[in-house]
Amino acid sequence: MPCDFRSDTVTKPTEGMFKAMTTAELGDDVLGDDPTVRRLEERCADMLGKEAALFIPSGTMSNLLAVFLHCRPGEELLCEENSHVYIYEQGGYAQINGVCVRTLSGERGIFDSETLVSALHEPNLHFPNTTALFLENTHNRGGGSIWPFEQYCNVCETAKQNGLTLHLDGARLMNAVVATGRPVREWTKSFDTVSLCFSKGLGAPVGSILAGCNDWIHLARRRRKVLGGGMRQAGVLAAAAFYAINHHIDRLAEDHRNARLLADHIREMPSTMIRLKYDEIDTNMVFFDLVGPNRSSKRFCDELARLGIQMLPTGPMTVRAVTHLNVDTIAVERAAEAIKTVLIMKQAKEA
Ligand SMILES: *Cc1c(COP(=O)(O)O)cnc(C)c1O
Numbered sequence: 591m592p593c594d595f596r597s598d599t600v601t602k603p604t605e606g607m608f609k610a611m612t613t614a615e616l617g618d619d620v621l622g623d624d625p626t627v628r629r630l631e632e633r634c635a636d637m638l639g640k641e642a643a644l645f646i647p648s649g650t651m652s653n654l655l656a657v658f659l660h661c662r663p664g665e666e667l668l669c670e671e672n673s674h675v676y677i678y679e680q681g682g683y684a685q686i687n688g689v690c691v692r693t694l695s696g697e698r699g700i701f702d703s704e705t706l707v708s709a710l711h712e713p714n715l716h717f718p719n720t721t722a723l724f725l726e727n728t729h730n731r732g733g734g735s736i737w738p739f740e741q742y743c744n745v746c747e748t749a750k751q752n753g754l755t756l757h758l759d760g761a762r763l764m765n766a767v768v769a770t771g772r773p774v775r776e777w778t779k780s781f782d783t784v785s786l787c788f789s790k791g792l793g794a795p796v797g798s799i800l801a802g803c804n805d806w807i808h809l810a811r812r813r814r815k816v817l818g819g820g821m822r823q824a825g826v827l828a829a830a831a832f833y834a835i836n837h838h839i840d841r842l843a844e845d846h847r848n849a850r851l852l853a854d855h856i857r858e859m860p861s862t863m864i865r866l867k868y869d870e871i872d873t874n875m876v877f878f879d880l881v882g883p884n885r886s887s888k889r890f891c892d893e894l895a896r897l898g899i900q901m902l903p904t905g906p907m908t909v910r911a912v913t914h915l916n917v918d919t920i921a922v923e924r925a926a927e928a929i930k931t932v933l934i935m936k937q938a939k940e941a
Contacts, residue, residue, distance in 0.1 A: 592895070593921040596902040598762075598845070598874060598914035601793040607833045614829035618822050619645070620815070626825030630832045634799040637835065638784050639775035642807035644800045645828055647819050649674075649761045652785040652798040653724075654682045654817070655810045656757040659783060659802070660722035663688030668709055669724040670696040672731040674759055686817075690718045698868060699729025700737050703748040710752050723749040726759040727777065728766050731904075733868035734849075734875030734912075736766045739776075746780035756780055761787040761798070765873040768842040782806070791842050791874055792834035793915045796827045838915065845874040848913040848922045852876050855926035863933050867908060876911045877904070890932060897928040 594600045603611065617624035627645050635643040646652040653675045661667050667683065669676050671693035675683065683689040694701050694709055711717060725745070729735045749756055758781040760766075767774045778784045783802040788794035800810055814820060821827070853871045856864060856878050867877035880890055887903035894901055902910045911925065 592898045592900055593917050593924060594900045595911040595913070595917060595921075595925060596900050597910075598791040598912045599789055601791075601914050601916050603795055603830055604793065604837075604915070606837060607793065607830050610829045610833040611826050614825045616823040616825040619824040620820040620822060624823065624825040624828070626832070627828040630828040631799070633832065633835065634786070635801055637774060638778045638786070638799075638801040640778070640784065640801035641804045642802065644807050644810050644814065645821075645824060645831070646785075646798045646800055646814060647796060647821065648789075649759075649785060649787040649798045650679050650682065651814070651817060651819050652787075652800045653679060653757075653759055654686060655800055655813055656724070656759075656783050656785060657683045657687045657689050658813050659806050659810060660724075660755050660757055661687065661689040662721075664690070664718060665722075666690040666692055666718040666720045667722040667724055668692055668694055668706070668720060668754070670694050670699050670701060670726065670729070672696070672699055672729070673724065673726045674730050674761065675724055675726075677731065692720070696732070698735040699726055699732030700735060700741065701745070702741055703744045706745055706748050707752075721753075721755060722757060723754045724757045724759060725781075726761075728762045728873050730761070730875075733877045734762065734765065734871070734873035735868070736769060736872045739770070739772060742777075743780065750780070755782045757782065758784045760784050762790055762873065764839050765791055765842050765846070768839065769846055769873050788831040788834050791838075791845055791914055792831075793838045794827070794830040794834045797831045799831070841915065842874070845913040845915070846871070848917065848919060849874045849876050849911075851919065852911060852913070852922050852925060855922075856929070859930060859933065863937070864929070874913045876913075878909055878911075879905075880907045880909070893932045893935070894925075894928050897931060899925045899928040901925075 788797040
C-alpha cells in the first residue's frame, strides 16, 4: 500500500466514522431540519465559545464567508504574506467579495504587534479603509507552526484597539490545542469569527465550520446559499465531522510524534543533500529542502512515489510531508528509508 504524506486531507473515513455516517438521522438542511447538522453546529459553537456556527463544504468557502462578514467591497483586510487565504484561495476575497488585501511579513506565518502597528494608518482619502485582521493558527506554509500565546494575544489586542475585527483561520486549530494543551476557547476568545476544518487532521471526508455571533452566522447562512453551498441531507457529512471531534482530536498527538520522528531521521541524513526547512516541528508538518546542484523537488517526489511514498513538492527544492491518521510509525520508517534510497541513487548517478 502506498503511504501518502502529501497532506492530512487524504485520510479516509475510519470504520467508526462510516458507521456514524450511515446511521445518522437526516433532514433537509437548507429547509433547516437536518438534526445531525444542527447538533454539529450547536456543539461547535459551544466548543469554540461562540453564539452560533455554520457547517460549510470547505475551508476555502469558510474563509470566503468570513471575508464577506468582515469587509464591504473596497475595504481592506490584513493578513500575513504566506497565509492560506492570500496564497491558496484564488484571490476569492477580490474575485467574489471585491475586497483588498494587504500583507504583513512574518516568520513562519507569525508576526508581532509592532509589525501590525506599522501597517496601520489614519483614515485618508487615498487609502482603502482597513477593517479586519486574519490570523492563521496553526500556520500551513509556516510549517504547521503555532503562535506563541502571549504574542498572539498582544496582536489581537492591538488589532482591537485599532478598530479591526478579527478572523481566525483555524483549519488546523485542534493541532495547536493538542500540541500546547491550551484549551480551544483560549485560542478563540479574541476573535469575532473562527473557521476550522474537519477534513484535515480530524479525518472527516468533507467539511468546515464557521463560528461567530448569531447575526453574523445568519448572514453567512444566506451568503453560503448564493455561493451554492446549501447542502440537503448534509447530516451524512455532519455525522462524520461530529464523530471526528469526539474521537480524532486527542490522537493528533500521535501525528505530531510521527512528524518529529520523520524530522529526526532527516536530521541524521547528510546535510549536503537534505536539510529541514524548519528545524522545529510544532505539529504534523515536516518541510525539507534538497541541497546541491540539479535538484528538483518534483523529480524527487516522482522517485519517492515509485517506492510507494507520496510527498508534495511545494517549491523548486522544497518538499512537504504531513502526518495523519492513515500513516503510522511504520509508514514513517518506510518513508525515511525511501528518502535515503532516493538520495543514494542520486549520489550514485553523480559518481
Ligand atoms: C486547507 C486549508 C484551508 C482551506 O480548506 P479547504 O477545505 O481545502 O478549502 C484554509 N486554511 C488553511 C490554513 C488550510 O490549511
